[in-house]
Amino acid sequence: MAAASPASGTYTPLLTVADSSLFTAFFYLPLNARRLGAAASLASYTVSFLNAGSTVGRLAAGLGDRVGRFNLSVAAQYTGSILLLAMWIPLNNVAALVAFAVLYGFAVGIIVALVPACISQISEPHEIGARVGLNYAGVGLFMLAGPPINGVILDKYPGALGFRYCGLFSGLSCLVGATCVLVSRLSISRKLWAAV
Numbered sequence: 765m766a767a768a769s770p771a772s773g774t775y776t777p778l779l780t781v782a783d784s785s786l787f788t789a790f791f792y793l794p795l796n797a798r799r800l801g802a803a804a805s806l807a808s809y810t811v812s813f814l815n816a817g818s819t820v821g822r823l824a825a826g827l828g829d830r831v832g833r834f835n836l837s838v839a840a841q842y843t844g845s846i847l848l849l850a851m852w853i854p855l856n857n858v859a860a861l862v863a864f865a866v867l868y869g870f871a872v873g874i875i876v877a878l879v880p881a882c883i884s885q886i887s888e889p890h891e892i893g894a895r896v897g898l899n900y901a902g903v904g905l906f907m908l909a910g911p912p913i914n915g916v917i918l919d920k921y922p923g924a925l926g927f928r929y930c931g932l933f934s935g936l937s938c939l940v941g942a943t944c945v946l947v948s949r950l951s952i953s954r955k956l957w958a959a960v
Contacts, residue, residue: 785848785910785913785914786844786907786910786934786938786941787910787911788848788934789848789865789868789872789934791911792911792918792927793811794808794810794811795918799923799924800858802861806858811865813862813865813869814865814869815869816866816869817866817870817872818872818876820870821870821871821873821874821875821877822874823873824870824874825873825874825877825878830959832959833878833960834882834885834952835949835959837874837875837878837879838942838945838946838949840871840872840874840875840878841941841942841946842939843871844868844871844872845935845938845942847871848934848938849932849936851863851864851867852864852868852927852931852934852935853927853928853932854928855931879896879899880896883896884896910934910937913933918930
């Protein structure tokens, strides 16, 4: 399967909506672990578990050269959304939280590693720097908003309910972002099995 050629003029910011909640777990994993009864030392390591998964995910992003960068990014975006909705919301023990941290970190690692590659794939060489910068400028604004929104949710709904609502907000936000990436991918090629 040949990779799709650059399509100048076909540009959609890849992560802006998703990033409003993509990194929520990085901020609130230790707090959720403490709520579930984890010792303080284990709770502080939950972000390390997430980062370990992310490291493996960033390495696995190299598969994008074979299966298509956009294809892999779409799969990782939907996987992260599903993990937030199906795992984070019903979390009720520390073991499940650690498993979530590793799996979610893996998905996020792929997403983060593929953003510049996807932008480069759809840009002319002289446009790459401006487009990557524009994408991350938008991402930065949304990233500044997401964790505080989840903090307000946790403040208003203390305990398990607040964490469930955080998972719902984050999962749905990431689902919207994943759909935006899917639309970008389909605008390049409507062939489902093409390596885009």
